Amino acid sequence: MALDHILLGLLREPSTGYDLKKLFDGSLGHFWAAEQSQIYTTLAKLEKDKSLRSRRAPSLRGPQRRVYSLTTKGRRELRDWLRQGPEVGDQRFHYLAQVFFLDELENTDKAIDFLVRLREHFALRLEALDRVDAELVEEIPGYPDTVPPDLFFPVLTLSLGRKRIQATLDWIEESLARVRTLGEQATDAGGPPK
Amino acid sequence: MALDHILLGLLREPSTGYDLKKLFDGSLGHFWAAEQSQIYTTLAKLEKDKSLRSRRAPSLRGPQRRVYSLTTKGRRELRDWLRQGPEVGDQRFHYLAQVFFLDELENTDKAIDFLVRLREHFALRLEALDRVDAELVEEIPGYPDTVPPDLFFPVLTLSLGRKRIQATLDWIEESLARVRTLGEQATDAGGPPK
DNA sequence: TGCCGCATGTAATTAGTTACATGATTTC
DNA sequence: GAAATCATGTAACTAATTACATGCGGCA
Numbered sequence: 029m030a031l032d033h034i035l036l037g038l039l040r041e042p043s044t045g046y047d048l049k050k051l052f053d054g055s056l057g058h059f060w061a062a063e064q065s066q067i068y069t070t071l072a073k074l075e076k077d078k079s080l081r082s083r084r085a086p087s088l089r090g091p092q093r094r095v096y097s098l099t100t101k102g103r104r105e106l107r108d109w110l111r112q113g114p115e116v117g118d119q120r121f122h123y124l125a126q127v128f129f130l131d132e133l134e135n136t137d138k139a140i141d142f143l144v145r146l147r148e149h150f151a152l153r154l155e156a157l158d159r160v161d162a163e164l165v166e167e168i169p170g171y172p173d174t175v176p177p178d179l180f181f182p183v184l185t186l187s188l189g190r191k192r193i194q195a196t197l198d199w200i201e202e203s204l205a206r207v208r209t210l211g212e213q214a215t216d217a218g219g220p221p222k
Numbered sequence: 223m224a225l226d227h228i229l230l231g232l233l234r235e236p237s238t239g240y241d242l243k244k245l246f247d248g249s250l251g252h253f254w255a256a257e258q259s260q261i262y263t264t265l266a267k268l269e270k271d272k273s274l275r276s277r278r279a280p281s282l283r284g285p286q287r288r289v290y291s292l293t294t295k296g297r298r299e300l301r302d303w304l305r306q307g308p309e310v311g312d313q314r315f316h317y318l319a320q321v322f323f324l325d326e327l328e329n330t331d332k333a334i335d336f337l338v339r340l341r342e343h344f345a346l347r348l349e350a351l352d353r354v355d356a357e358l359v360e361e362i363p364g365y366p367d368t369v370p371p372d373l374f375f376p377v378l379t380l381s382l383g384r385k386r387i388q389a390t391l392d393w394i395e396e397s398l399a400r401v402r403t404l405g406e407q408a409t410d411a412g413g414p415p416k
Numbered sequence: 417t418g419c420c421g422c423a424t425g426t427a428a429t430t431a432g433t434t435a436c437a438t439g440a441t442t443t444c
Numbered sequence: 445g446a447a448a449t450c451a452t453g454t455a456a457c458t459a460a461t462t463a464c465a466t467g468c469g470g471c472a
Contacts, residue, residue: 033319034319034322034323037319037323040326056319057312059313059315060312060314061314107326110323110327110332111327113336114316114317114320114336114340114343115316115317116316116317116343119314120254121253124254124382125224125228125254126227126309127375127378128228128250128376129231129300129304130304130375131372131374132231132304133304133305142307145308177325180400180404181321182322184321184397185318185321188389188393191393192389195382195385196385196386198385199382199385203381
């Protein structure tokens with residue numbers, strides 16, 4: 029499971045399940061999601077396997093925290109995962125499955141509607157990534173030409189996220205144009221749309 | 223579940239579990255994967271829900287086939303799914319998770335190796351999509367300017383697939399250049415690489 | 417007083433994968 | 445006679461989601 033390995037990677041810096049969840053919602057969020065409950069169960073499993081160890085630590089407020097850190101075994105597993113090469117599992121794109129069947133809707137206006145909503149969604153996602161980028165500009169002098177070593181690869185993933193969303197937005201524009209042409213043809217041939 | 227809806231969409235043309243699997247490996251393959259066993263269990267569930275019905279039909283060779291087709295209820299569910307707007311669930315990109323932690327490997331050569339392998343993979347994928355495209359050119363006179371209505375939206379999804387892979391390949395080239403620069407800096411500062 | 421954020425967890429369910437079972441027909 | 449393709453299914457397991465339970469401390 030990849031979540032296993034991601035947690036091992038993140039825990040090169042000791043942390044808690046609660047704080048790890050924030051990393052998912054933040055920096056890794058644009059290519060991986062994990063529920064809080066799944067993080068806790070996976071951490072417990074990894075500790076049982078001796079890939080992680082944990083100790084209790086007091087909290088400033090609220091209950092005691094459980095701080096996890098990597099063991100030698102865990103670090104080995106992390107490296108093995110990376111060395112074994114890219115894992116390119118099949119992706120599932122729900123919205124593309126929907127596009128595939130969009131001819132099922134009564135007329136092209138509904139398809140246009142769908143694509144417009146899709147565009148709104150990706151525009152928001154792009155803005156979110158741009159905000160992350162803006163934060164980096166503020167925090168790191170010389171960014172994007174110079175990046176501290178520990179951020180080098182994370183920044184690369186951010187870059188792909190933006191490129192891919194941009195490609196998707198371009199495709200939506202192009203598709204909207206095509207669907208509009210289709211709609212006009214139908215109107216010309218079959219009278220006014222309802 | 224989206225697989226439910228995909229099967230409903232595909233079954234506007236009656237078909238069997240066996241043949242549906244081929245559609246996944248073919249046209250839908252670039253954005254959705256499904257195992258044969260999952261297709262069978264989902265079809266059975268959908269029939270129990272009365273969204274599909276099936277009848278037995280003889281086979282030219284091998285055992286009897288079970289041909290599924292949409293019911294009125296199934297068609298309504300398909301439309302509801304599309305009308306409710308884009309489903310943009312969080313995606314999980316295993317290889318990006320790996321890139322995120324690539325600094326764990328001993329030196330930049332290993333990271334370059336990783337990216338080169340990634341490039342090979344996506345180059346193959348792009349070739350596969352190009353072959354699909356080439357088939358369409360042969361089969362459809364006027365493609366890509368004119369597309370029969372039932373292929374219009376499927377062709378759109380194909381188009382996004384190619385754009386996204388192209389964006390990913392561009393990103394890999396750019397990333398390789400950046401990692402190489404990083405490697406040279408390390409060499410200049412810390413002696414020859416091992 | 418009641419809500420928000422902190423913090424950890426369990427239980428139930430759904431979705432998806434892997435492995436296995438069965439048997440016919442065609443092709444080499 | 446062996447391997448590939450046709451064809452359907454079940455069982456066991458793993459991954460992920462949703463719902464629920466608990467309780468502290470600070471703030472309005």
